[in-house]
Amino acid sequence: SAVISQKPSRDICQRGTSLTIQCQVDSQVTMMFWYRQQPGQSLTLIATANQGSEATYESGFVIDKFPISRPNLTFSTLTVSNLSPEDSSIYLCSVGGRTYGANVLTFGAGSRLTVL
Amino acid sequence: AQTVTQSQPEMSVQEAETVTLSCTYDTSENNYYLFWYKQPPSRQMILVIRQEAYKQQNATENRFSVNFQKAAKSFSLKISDSQLGDTAMYFCAFMNPISTSGTYKYIFGTGTRLKVLA
Numbered sequence: 041s042a043v044i045s046q047k048p049s050r051d052i053c054q055r056g057t058s059l060t061i062q063c064q065v066d067s068q069v070t071m072m073f074w075y076r077q078q079p080g081q082s083l084t085l086i087a088t089a090n091q092g093s094e095a096t097y098e099s100g101f102v103i104d105k106f107p108i109s110r111p112n113l114t115f116s117t118l119t120v121s122n123l124s125p126e127d128s129s130i131y132l133c134s135v136g137g138r139t140y141g142a143n144v145l146t147f148g149a150g151s152r153l154t155v156l
Numbered sequence: 157a158q159t160v161t162q163s164q165p166e167m168s169v170q171e172a173e174t175v176t177l178s179c180t181y182d183t184s185e186n187n188y189y190l191f192w193y194k195q196p197p198s199r200q201m202i203l204v205i206r207q208e209a210y211k212q213q214n215a216t217e218n219r220f221s222v223n224f225q226k227a228a229k230s231f232s233l234k235i236s237d238s239q240l241g242d243t244a245m246y247f248c249a250f251m252n253p254i255s256t257s258g259t260y261k262y263i264f265g266t267g268t269r270l271k272v273l274a
Binding site for chain 1: 158189191193198199200201202203206247251253259260262264266267272
């Protein structure tokens with residue numbers, strides 16, 4: 041399975057600023073996914089990032105707040121803009137890989153964001 | 157819309173004992189996959205086991221096995237001979253391929269926090 045490097049692993053940011061999270065994969069992948077995991081809760085898909093096209097956002101998430109770049113098949117960034125304390129979460133990058141016919145997700149270690 | 161429900165927010169088990177984590181889901185799809193993922197305190201999500209909906213045989217991976225009841229839409233995880241390293245958050249997940257676009261979507265449950273006691 042793919043190996044994902046995600047950074048920063050954690051950060052503390054001031055309200056109103058932005059944070060960009062980087063996700064580097066050791067192999068070329070078509071689809072990359074960005075999830076949010078709020079404290080004590082499950083994973084919520086923010087968007088799917090395909091190389092060469094606009095990211096597809098899930099209901100409740102908009103490009104102005106969560107702009108995503110996908111310049112090539114091994115790299116993506118997620119920016120969380122105009123931060124508020126409600127954005128304090130773990131953000132996870134993941135990619136899918138075919139294993140015995142199933143698209144199995146591999147995850148990065150996550151980026152823990154705290155907004156003051 | 158698909159939903160995944162994990163009704164046990166927290167569980168504990170003695171080392172070497174067996175524990176079962178529950179998961180139910182709701183879907184009208186016939187072609188789908190079910191997974192259990194583990195998230196240790198280190199945060200790295202790791203695949204534990206997967207099950208194809210078209211397979212009647214329950215999946216097993218060493219000490220981990222599932223009880224897949226398709227008609228009841230139930231997908232429980234059994235951990236045998238529990239070890240301290242099994243302490244983690246366990247997420248049940250549903251995935252269905254979207255044939256029209258070649259993509260797929262995961263739905264995760266709310267998780268069960270398992271603590272293995274020495």
